[in-house]
Amino acid sequence: MRGFSTRSVHVGEIHTLDSVTTPIFQTANFLMNPDKYKKTSRENHIYSRISNPTVRATEQKLANLCGATDGVLFSSGMAAITCSLLSVLSQGDKAIFLTELYGGTHNLVRNLLPRFGINCDFCQIDEIESLSLDGVKVLYVESLTNPLLKFTDIEVLSERAHHNGTLLIVDNTFLSPYNFRSLDFGADIEIHSVTKYINGHSDVVLGFATSKDNNLVNEIWVKMYSLGFNPDPFEAYLVSRSAKTLALRMERHNDNAKRIAIFLKNHPKVQNVRYPIFYERIPKCYKQCPGFGGVIYCDLLTQERALKFVESLRIFKEATSLAGVESLVTIPSLTSHASLSDEELRKAQISKGGVRISVGIEDVEDLIDDLDQALSKI
Secondary structure (H helix, E strand, C coil): CCCCEEECCCCCCEEEHHHCCCCHHHHCCCCCCHHHHCCCCCCCCCCCCCCCHHHHHHHHHHHHHCCCCEEEEECCHHHHHHHHHHHHCCCCCEEEEECCCCHHHHHHHHHCHHHHCCEEEEECCCCHHHCCCCCCCEEEEECECCCCCCECCHHHHHHHHHHCCCEEEEECCCCHHHHCCHHHHCCCEEEEECCCCCCCCCCCCCEEEEECCHHHHHHHHHHHHHHCCCCCHHHHHHHHHHHHHHHHHHHHHHHHHHHHHHHHHCCCCCEEEECHHHCCCCCHHHCCCCCCCCEEEEECCCHHHHHHHHHHCCCCEECCCCCCCCCEEECHHHCCCCCCCHHHHHHCCCCCCEEEEECCCCCHHHHHHHHHHHHCCC
């Protein structure tokens, strides 16, 4: 082994491996500080699963975007949802969830939370404002639901929830913090799949939970590192990069989707186009939204027609994700909500011929031409 050596960057000396008899840190007169291990801190970056400087900088940037005091970044949106719920719910607690939720959230609520002794009920969006919240620990909703784009009146629900001592958790992924900030209207915790609009380039899978209550944030952070849902620092860097263009991208998403929704609404082969510009009633808290994002839902009546439409598209790519700079399309009953039974799909009002379109930031005329030629084939 002679001749194979390593350099100590601390003392600038060269040691052959068979001559090193003391640890390099001791050789360099590098003394550990035991105090930093006595209390786990988000600013004391002793281990990357617990806290990382790049991740921390991104968390603070995203919290600012959401109008919060702090937040926690996760390895996925589902990790953010899971840790947020487990941070505030215990055995014997009761939680109510919208029926019209992302399929992955449905899975979590049906299959995991009951194992912890948490009582979970579902409620349809048109019933939720009159629902009794007595004894309910958590009310979980989406500001704009996936995929039917129904509004939840966050302002009204937060007042009722807080009157009953209930925490309101809002998944605000579909609107993004550019279009809407649920914490400004009384939500206790706001959640984002950062994979979607905040990152917006389809090259990262991350989640984020944020609040104006630092005690809640701290509880969520402890669950994050305890369960190992920590994010990758390089992906955190990419999100920090992407967040710089959030406003520019959202303006284009909003405008493109509005024009495409009008085109689809007037097309004879499309049924029941759902996009907020067509709604007769929009809750007051959404009146100042600069736009409603890039997701449109439309019904092509049958799954066969929907499949033919998707297969005929050229610019729009078939993918289960959404909210990237490129335009995507998917059939929710086969993808994001495939875990739901036929009865659950019916209750959620999701048609087997329903198509979710995620409008990107490409030239809108090119996108409309692509949709038109694909519709001509069904």
